[in-house]
Amino acid sequence: MAMKVVVLVGGVGGAKLALGLAKVLPPEDLTVIVNTGDDTWMYGLRICPDLDTIMYTLSDLVNKENGWGIAGDTFQTISAMKRYGEDAWFGLGDQDMATHILRTRWLQAGSTLTEVTNHLTKKLGIHQQILPMTNASVATIVDTQEHGEIDFQTYFVRYRWQPTVKSLRLDGLDKAEVSPEVEAALNQADALIVGPSNPWLSIDPILSVPGMRDLIGSLKIPKVAISPIVGGEAIKGPAAKLMVELGHESSAEAVARYYGDLIDGFVYDASDDEMNAPQQYVTKFETIMKTDEIKVSLARNVLEWIQSW
């Protein structure tokens, strides 16, 4: 299949779709634009969880049970931090640590996150382009009933997304802009796919980069989103819980309505009841990507469907 595709993703679900697309498209035809609103400083190191999940997935290093981290990784450094009395609640594997140490060093030496990501991914043999949504530091801040405003990883990892979310905001947007690489990839794309990632926590940060929503809106190409909600539940993570807390119904249809006219096409799971999406094109595929075969068939189905419009 030969079409230039840009996919917007967060972490695990998006990574699975990106892997499916990578197995269907020539490597030079796929660009993955990744949420960096989850990024944080931890132990003095710059951590980019979604970028790493995409990178480890496409390089086949990923821990397939978790969907994130490196298979077989150990946790000696974190254990040793605890010996020093540190409350090292954010687990980082020892192999994974190399990514954070090198990234931090290169960022501090003046490289952009786009340059660092390009170097790391190329060294792992990834030929697809993986781009952070922006080079600036943009942080998702979660206002919770229980703890007030907390940073994303405190919400997600420390409190295992159990606090009740009152609202979300993004810190640092004033200094963020669409990078030249993201702009070029979008302008050259034949199709845009919004992965089955959390619309509020993963996709919204990408769309909120100043200029991004307008740029995507200006593209005269098919744009399609895949629902992360199946049977009213999230396949993984807090999407369904969060939807309810933010005043939405927990359903694929509510996701479709949330994206509205940003996209032309909406894909939801084959097991769901028929629904009324506001988009012009709506279809059902098998979207729970438990196996590599399903990842590939979902990628192929979506691309063939777009080409049939």
Next chain:
Amino acid sequence: MAMKVVVLVGGVGGAKLALGLAKVLPPEDLTVIVNTGDDTWMYGLRICPDLDTIMYTLSDLVNKENGWGIAGDTFQTISAMKRYGEDAWFGLGDQDMATHILRTRWLQAGSTLTEVTNHLTKKLGIHQQILPMTNASVATIVDTQEHGEIDFQTYFVRYRWQPTVKSLRLDGLDKAEVSPEVEAALNQADALIVGPSNPWLSIDPILSVPGMRDLIGSLKIPKVAISPIVGGEAIKGPAAKLMVELGHESSAEAVARYYGDLIDGFVYDASDDEMNAPQQYVTKFETIMKTDEIKVSLARNVLEWIQSW
């Protein structure tokens, strides 16, 4: 035994003596002042090899085969760096990495190296005071025949101290000063011991901190050095090779002459021939500290000998 002792040390040999002293003296009576001329930035992290060797030895974490590093440590992070194409020639264990990550973070947050070292050592249950020679960054620069000027770790680890040394110099001395903690420890000491460390690479950097040599010279207490040279050879490391390259004879006597009137007493190994040291007090003890028993007996012998003057 109750006397306040300050010992000046570099890495492995000094650590063994410090452990012997720690087993003989009440913890509050021992201060270890440590060379930091070997310190370096590696992978964006601040590495203090001699401080860590002392810390791991006194906390019984040390890898006893090497005399440095942590027993049973793994090397997953360094392996993963190599996967990224990094020439990661400076091996750091995964548990050891926690020390460097925490130290770097706290230094960058504004703590002094003395404060960081105090925190790390206390958390490992060390009740003796371990002090860096200064809070400033002072780097031993090695001028070699083969590679010109190189930093200490490039000389020591990368080239395994094989290059021929033409001269040594210390970078950063202009901004270095004796810390209040080092000054207080020296002023309160009842005795000063110069450990069996490399006089040029480990002890000279300590003595070169502006004010240090004068401060030590002004103390009216017994000062004794232990030879790192036995039978004309270094017990470990480049001391003997370096002495010859710097124009000295490779002998305990040459070490005694090098220290000159900085010290009053000189200890050399029981197996050596009688020698003419310029110091007032000269004696022989078993100095090759292969076992904890020998470490303790050397420490006890030196202290009892000092008390007998």
